[in-house]
Amino acid sequence: MSTEILGILLVFVITIILAIPLGKYIAKVFSGERTITDFMKPFERFIFKLSGINPDREMNWKQHMVALLTINMVWFIYAFVMFLIQGSLFLNPDGNPSMTPDLAFNTAISFLVNCNLQDYSGETGVTYFTQLFVITFLMFVSAATGIAAMAVILRAMKEKVTDKLGNFFNYFLLSCTRILLPLSLITALLLAFNGTPSSYAAKASIKDFHGNNITVSRGPAAGMIAIKHIGTNGGGWFGANSAHPLENPNYFTNMLELVAQFIIPAALIFALGFYLKKKKLAYVIFGIMTLGFLLLVLPTIYYELKGSPTIEKLGIAQTTGAMEGKEVRFGPANSGYWSILTTVISTGSVNSMHDSSMPVSGAMQMLAMMTNAFYGGCGAGFLNYYIFILIAVFISGLMVGRTPELLGRKVEAKEIKIAAIIALLHPFIILAGTALSTYILIHNPNANWAVKPSTWLNNPGFHGFSEMLYQYTSCAANNGSGFEGLADNNIWWNISTGFVLILGRYIPIIGPIAIAGILAQKKYIPEAGGTLRTDTITFGLVTFGVITIIAALAFFPALVLGPLAEYFSIY
Amino acid sequence: MKNYLLPSLRLTLVLIVLFGGIYPFSIFLFGKLSKGHGDGITISKNNQVIGFENLGQNFTEDKYFCSRPSAVNYNASGSGGSNKATSNPDYLKEVSARIDTFMKHNPHIRKEDIPSDLVTASGSGLDPDISIEGALVQIPRIAKIRKIPFNKLKDLVDAHSEKSFLGCFGPSKINVLKLNLALDSLK
Numbered sequence: 116m117s118t119e120i121l122g123i124l125l126v127f128v129i130t131i132i133l134a135i136p137l138g139k140y141i142a143k144v145f146s147g148e149r150t151i152t153d154f155m156k157p158f159e160r161f162i163f164k165l166s167g168i169n170p171d172r173e174m175n176w177k178q179h180m181v182a183l184l185t186i187n188m189v190w191f192i193y194a195f196v197m198f199l200i201q202g203s204l205f206l207n208p209d210g211n212p213s214m215t216p217d218l219a220f221n222t223a224i225s226f227l228v229n230c231n232l233q234d235y236s237g238e239t240g241v242t243y244f245t246q247l248f249v250i251t252f253l254m255f256v257s258a259a260t261g262i263a264a265m266a267v268i269l270r271a272m273k274e275k276v277t278d279k280l281g282n283f284f285n286y287f288l289l290s291c292t293r294i295l296l297p298l299s300l301i302t303a304l305l306l307a308f309n310g311t312p313s314s315y316a317a318k319a320s321i322k323d324f325h326g327n328n329i330t331v332s333r334g335p336a337a338g339m340i341a342i343k344h345i346g347t348n349g350g351g352w353f354g355a356n357s358a359h360p361l362e363n364p365n366y367f368t369n370m371l372e373l374v375a376q377f378i379i380p381a382a383l384i385f386a387l388g389f390y391l392k393k394k395k396l397a398y399v400i401f402g403i404m405t406l407g408f409l410l411l412v413l414p415t416i417y418y419e420l421k422g423s424p425t426i427e428k429l430g431i432a433q434t435t436g437a438m439e440g441k442e443v444r445f446g447p448a449n450s451g452y453w454s455i456l457t458t459v460i461s462t463g464s465v466n467s468m469h470d471s472s473m474p475v476s477g478a479m480q481m482l483a484m485m486t487n488a489f490y491g492g493c494g495a496g497f498l499n500y501y502i503f504i505l506i507a508v509f510i511s512g513l514m515v516g517r518t519p520e521l522l523g524r525k526v527e528a529k530e531i532k533i534a535a536i537i538a539l540l541h542p543f544i545i546l547a548g549t550a551l552s553t554y555i556l557i558h559n560p561n562a563n564w565a566v567k568p569s570t571w572l573n574n575p576g577f578h579g580f581s582e583m584l585y586q587y588t589s590c591a592a593n594n595g596s597g598f599e600g601l602a603d604n605n606i607w608w609n610i611s612t613g614f615v616l617i618l619g620r621y622i623p624i625i626g627p628i629a630i631a632g633i634l635a636q637k638k639y640i641p642e643a644g645g646t647l648r649t650d651t652i653t654f655g656l657v658t659f660g661v662i663t664i665i666a667a668l669a670f671f672p673a674l675v676l677g678p679l680a681e682y683f684s685i686y
Numbered sequence: 687m688k689n690y691l692l693p694s695l696r697l698t699l700v701l702i703v704l705f706g707g708i709y710p711f712s713i714f715l716f717g718k719l720s721k722g723h724g725d726g727i728t729i730s731k732n733n734q735v736i737g738f739e740n741l742g743q744n745f746t747e748d749k750y751f752c753s754r755p756s757a758v759n760y761n762a763s764g765s766g767g768s769n770k771a772t773s774n775p776d777y778l779k780e781v782s783a784r785i786d787t788f789m790k791h792n793p794h795i796r797k798e799d800i801p802s803d804l805v806t807a808s809g810s811g812l813d814p815d816i817s818i819e820g821a822l823v824q825i826p827r828i829a830k831i832r833k834i835p836f837n838k839l840k841d842l843v844d845a846h847s848e849k850s851f852l853g854c855f856g857p858s859k860i861n862v863l864k865l866n867l868a869l870d871s872l873k
Contacts (some may be wrong), residue, residue: 118857
């Protein structure tokens with residue numbers, strides 16, 4: 116048991132040790148200083164030339180938005196069409212079919228918005244062509260979109276900056292070539308040399324130990340699995356995601372994938388400190404996020420190691436802990452750690468089946484996505500935290516009777532309105548979606564749909580409710596993990612979650628950029644004795660309080676109906 | 687239009703080639719140098735491929751160490767877990783039945799010696815491993831059927847146990863396919 120805990124500690128420490136220098140490097144990349152990857156410059160210039168882009172053209176926040184949304188729309192149309200016709204395209208050695216329109220809609224959006232909810236299974240639902248030329252591609256560019264959005268905000272938060280906020284395409288391409296590509300290459304090679312398939316060979320047909328004919332799915336998976344974690348995407352090559360022994364062959368690759376998904380979100384917080392020359396602010400933010408993370412992960416590990424109370428009643432030994440849905444090579448403690456890391460960060464890859472987690476772990480996984488601000492995905496995590504900082508600045512300003520200010524700029528009604536809308540949108544889309552689905556399930560269980568609502572759920576009672584709540588939470592947080600027992604590949608779930616995905620991605624990106632853009636245009640007031648400092652532990656705790664109150668007040672009733680009721684029914 | 691849409695289209699095309707084509711193809715080229723050449727690492731018996739090192743197979747006969755239950759019946763053309771909640775009464779009946787079956791086939795052990803991994807389904811449905819306890823608890827049965835001394839089997843299990851990563855990180859485990867191959871060659 117102690118070896119399991121040591122393994123987790125090692126992973127966490129390695130991540131932090133690597134994230135600090137990476138953060139410094141990222142700050143240098145975005146401020147245009149010299150870095151060790153400057154040899155990429157001619158290559159980047161070549162790409163800009165091919166694309167007809169002048170990377171030096173300065174944009175204001177509205178122009179950034181137009182650029183971001185335009186290119187995202189292009190990706191959506193491209194992905195949607197490819198999924199619809201993938202069955203008749205090349206690189207399809209297993210002869211997998213094209214997607215239905217509703218599944219193609221859901222899948223295209225899901226990868227576009229960095230969520231990677233998968234209503235299909237990788238072995239049968241997509242082709243090698245779409246896995247690489249659509250999904251892998253989207254994994255890079257959707258992560259780069261988030262990082263670029265954060266770069267815009269960092270620029271806007273800098274002193275003496277007005278409305279010239281750099282070039283979106285430049286931030287975007289630098290995120291791809293200087294951050295995501297090198298890290299993914301390293302990760303992919305390590306995976307390939309640990310047994311993850313990387314060749315284009317079709318399914319293997321062999322005779323097994325007993326002489327029966329079996330077929331084994333594989334494919335050029337290593338590269339995709341690398342960016343799936345580096346870009347906090349989370350969509351698996353195989354249906355079982357990183358629980359699959361080819362997608363995550365051993366304990367080393369498991370550690371690698373844990374570090375890979377955590378490293379950019381952590382590094383971006385440190386990058387903020389280096390970029391704005393406010394290291395203390397970055398450490399306070401990182402500390403508060405770590406506090407939130409620990410409060411979620413510790414109970415999870417405890418309950419997974421303790422094992423299931425209902426299995427215990429059957430009289431067998433749970434020497435390692437709760438094992439349903441888990442792999443022996445990872446064990447329950449590590450699976451618990453992964454399940455919280457992947458939900459706190461918006462990865463959504465899994466190395467155990469969350470549907471079979473203990474009730475408290477399920478509650479923590481959902482709470483991680485409901486708060487959606489501790490670490491967070493590539494860029495998006497800080498964007499959410501930024502909203503909470505604004506609300507905290509506003510509230511503390513009111514409490515002490517001072518004009519609220521953030522880094523030398525007055526925060527006024529307009530910004531706070533935008534922030535409040537974003538903070539409330541998240542619970543609204545989750546709870547409204549869950550309520551609507553629950554209503555349909557209860558009142559029209561036998562509606563004459565392709566999949567009857569009465570067959571949606573894989574488990575009865577409170578846990579069944581959790582399956583629906585988890586699905587919308589995962590979509591709104593752009594996470595992509597699931598209580599996979601839910602029968603989600605049908606029109607209701609594909610379409611309703613598709614809309615939640617769009618709202619949960621673009622509004623939380625547009626809002627913070629708008630706020631930062633508006634703030635940047637205001638007069639810069641240098642810090643004085645009367646300024647409310649945002650880089651103190653006190654202010655960090657206020658922000659933590661704001662996050663807790665918003666999450667707790669909004670989601671507590673729903674959690675009571677789901678995982679908490681389940682907990683009290685079996686303990 | 688000229689400032690945003692056309693550049694977006696062209697940049698998209700370039701990046702599709704880079705990330706969908708060049709990037710995975712270079713991993714493919716390097717992967718050729720790895721064990722298994724990127725096709726997956728296989729296990730052979732008498733020069734005949736009989737499986738993949740990392741993918742579990744179904745063993746239920748009494749003369750072999752049995753593997754974990756699987757929600758996909760170890761069919762590696764797909765993968766997945768049971769997604770059953772621990773509060774689900776039907777699921778508990780299923781586990782209970784597995785325990786009874788195991789007791790019937792292993793009458794000389796105590797119920798509280800059955801480790802839970804032997805009666806619960808894995809996340810992938812393809813778990814190649816069982817816990818060390820899961821192998822040890824099956825030794826009396828196999829010793830009796832194969833008429834091999836208990837200690838010899840115990841040595842076999844010890845030899846095939848894979849300890850924690852670097853000796854101190856993560857759980858220990860044992861690969862069922864490799865163990866059963868070795869068991870067959872035991873004289």
